[in-house]
Amino acid sequence: MSAAEQFLLRHPGVVRLGVIVAxxxxxxxAARWFIDPLFIAPPSRVIASLGAVWQTNGVPxxxxxxxxxxxxxxxxxxxxxLTVGLAVGLQPFARRSLAPIILLLYGLPQxxxxxxxxxxxxxxxxxxxxxxxxxxxxPIMLAIIAxxxxxxxxxxxxxxxxxxxxxxxLRYVIFPHMIPSFFAGMRLGMTGxxxxxxxxxxxxxxxxxxxxxxxxxxxxxxxxxxxxxAMLAAMAxxxxxxxxxxxxHFSRWR
Amino acid sequence: xxxxxxxxxxxxxxxxxxAAGDTQYVRALADTSLDIxxxxxxxxxxxxxxxxxxxxxxxGGLMTPxxxxxxxxxxxxxxxxPHDIAFVFQEHALFPWNTVIENVRLxxxxxxxxxxxxxxxxxxxxxxxxxxxxxxxxxxxxxxxMRQRAALARALSLExxxxxxxxxxxxxxEQTRMILGEDLSVLLARTEKTIVFVTHSLGEAVFLADxxxxxxxxxxxxxxxxxxxxxxxxxxxxxxxxxxxxLRNELYxxxxxxxxxxxxxxxxxxx
Numbered sequence: 268m269s270a271a272e273q274f275l276l277r278h279p280g281v282v283r284l285g286v287i288v289a290x291x292x293x294x295x296x297a298a299r300w301f302i303d304p305l306f307i308a309p310p311s312r313v314i315a316s317l318g319a320v321w322q323t324n325g326v327p328x329x330x331x332x333x334x335x336x337x338x339x340x341x342x343x344x345x346x347x348x349l350t351v352g353l354a355v356g357l358q359p360f361a362r363r364s365l366a367p368i369i370l371l372l373y374g375l376p377q378x379x380x381x382x383x384x385x386x387x388x389x390x391x392x393x394x395x396x397x398x399x400x401x402x403x404x405x406p407i408m409l410a411i412i413a414x415x416x417x418x419x420x421x422x423x424x425x426x427x428x429x430x431x432x433x434x435x436x437l438r439y440v441i442f443p444h445m446i447p448s449f450f451a452g453m454r455l456g457m458t459g460x461x462x463x464x465x466x467x468x469x470x471x472x473x474x475x476x477x478x479x480x481x482x483x484x485x486x487x488x489x490x491x492x493x494x495x496x497a498m499l500a501a502m503a504x505x506x507x508x509x510x511x512x513x514x515x516h517f518s519r520w521r
Numbered sequence: 522x523x524x525x526x527x528x529x530x531x532x533x534x535x536x537x538x539x540a541a542g543d544t545q546y547v548r549a550l551a552d553t554s555l556d557i558x559x560x561x562x563x564x565x566x567x568x569x570x571x572x573x574x575x576x577x578x579x580x581g582g583l584m585t586p587x588x589x590x591x592x593x594x595x596x597x598x599x600x601x602x603p604h605d606i607a608f609v610f611q612e613h614a615l616f617p618w619n620t621v622i623e624n625v626r627l628x629x630x631x632x633x634x635x636x637x638x639x640x641x642x643x644x645x646x647x648x649x650x651x652x653x654x655x656x657x658x659x660x661x662x663x664x665x666x667m668r669q670r671a672a673l674a675r676a677l678s679l680e681x682x683x684x685x686x687x688x689x690x691x692x693x694x695e696q697t698r699m700i701l702g703e704d705l706s707v708l709l710a711r712t713e714k715t716i717v718f719v720t721h722s723l724g725e726a727v728f729l730a731d732x733x734x735x736x737x738x739x740x741x742x743x744x745x746x747x748x749x750x751x752x753x754x755x756x757x758x759x760x761x762x763x764x765x766x767x768l769r770n771e772l773y774x775x776x777x778x779x780x781x782x783x784x785x786x787x788x789x790x791x792x
């Protein structure tokens with residue numbers, strides 16, 4: 268094996284960066300010389316346009332609104348997912364009777380009932396939050412149900428033998444045990460919330476990122492459209508990274 | 522043995538799983554009575570499924586027997602008695618998300634030991650099992666033998682008079698078991714705890730026990746009690762003595778028929 272190969276094997280980050288740069292170069296070339304500029308903008312111009320996008324009347328407010336909707340929807344999804352997940356997961360009977368229902372609801376393509384959400388919650392932020400919640404809470408529930416399930420009985424028995432109270436068992440045995448699955452669920456839930464909120468925004472809205480995405484598309488302004496998507500992607504990456512960092516922090520024992 | 526000398530009194534304990542007629546119905550333990558003296562190490566040995574672990578759980582209040590009763594320190598056992606009894610389980614009973622010392626402290630927290638005593642007691646019990654240097658390791662970073670030492674340290678820190686051990690060394694290799702057995706004997710000689718120790722290993726039983734209770738095949742009950750008159754701490758060369766070999770052979774003879782019975786019965790139920 269050559270020295271260069273060995274270097275690359277030890278530094279996967281270098282390869283990762285290389286792939287990203289290669290994609291950007293192909294994209295740049297394709298957008299500049301081969302594809303109709305009405306449909307795609309080269310990355311260099313997208314980056315250059317970020318300032319203009321930011322200064323477009325209403326965009327900063329739209330980003331703030333979307334971020335707000337995401338945060339609220341995520342918080343609600345985690346609260347519901349955690350509560351229902353624990354209630355169902357900790358009780359073998361509840362798990363056998365109710366978990367299939369949750370699985371079924373999760374499998375349902377919710378996009379088909381999006382109009383109902385608009386009908387019930389209006390065209391404002393509430394319907395986006397609600398749609399985000401229903402997309403985010405099921406994966407969290409399922410992850411927690413699965414996580415609580417594989418707790419070794421001997422850990423509960425041994426806690427009980429040492430005099431642990433119900434609260435002790437919840438706090439020191441069940442919670443730490445389900446932290447890894449809780450975080451796995453949170454990351455899936457975050458993806459779900461992002462999807463739900465943005466779908467609802469794209470469907471009908473007067474504000475938020477979805478509104479501007481629709482507007483830039485209809486005006487054949489791909490540069491700004493891609494700029495906005497880049498901002499959105501950055502937002503999603505940051506949110507995911509926060510959850511991932513927290514996960515690493517709480518999973519040191521593994 | 523009078524009531525005062527007995528640390529544990531087992532009175533006519535029977536236990537069955539499921540109701541008569543069920544496919545799952547198993548008579549695990551039949552009418553077992555026994556007094557366990559203060560400061561003795563009693564080994565329970567018998568064929569698989571003879572109810573020795575069931576009896577241990579009944580003594581520890583983790584299981585309520587179908588009939589009969591157990592008294593610990595002259596009190597009837599109705600549930601876990603964390604101030605009188607500590608357990609050491611087979612394996613993996615340490616909380617994997619806590620370090621060794623956190624595991625030990627958590628046991629004390631559950632039992633209700635005042636926080637101010639935690640540090641000193643944890644240090645003492647980790648020293649007793651020789652794990653001081655590994656206090657801040659997670660269980661996944663330890664060998665099987667070290668994990669069981671940590672579990673023992675957790676049980677010792679609870680400072681109970683009685684220690685119940687459910688095949689604590691079963692998952693370990695022969696050599697590690699031998700060393701842990703020797704260390705346990707030394708520890709026992711120092712602490713004067715009453716220990717009930719479930720095992721499958723003839724050698725382990727003879728090496729550790731003051732008395733060995735031999736169980737019959739299912740439904741299990743005590744078939745015979747064998748006495749091992751040898752002071753603790755037992756020396757490693759006890760294993761090579763004629764006395765040890767004779768006792769081990771006696772135990773083997775007692776067990777052999779029961780194990781045969783269990784094996785042929787399970788073969789029949791598989792038909």
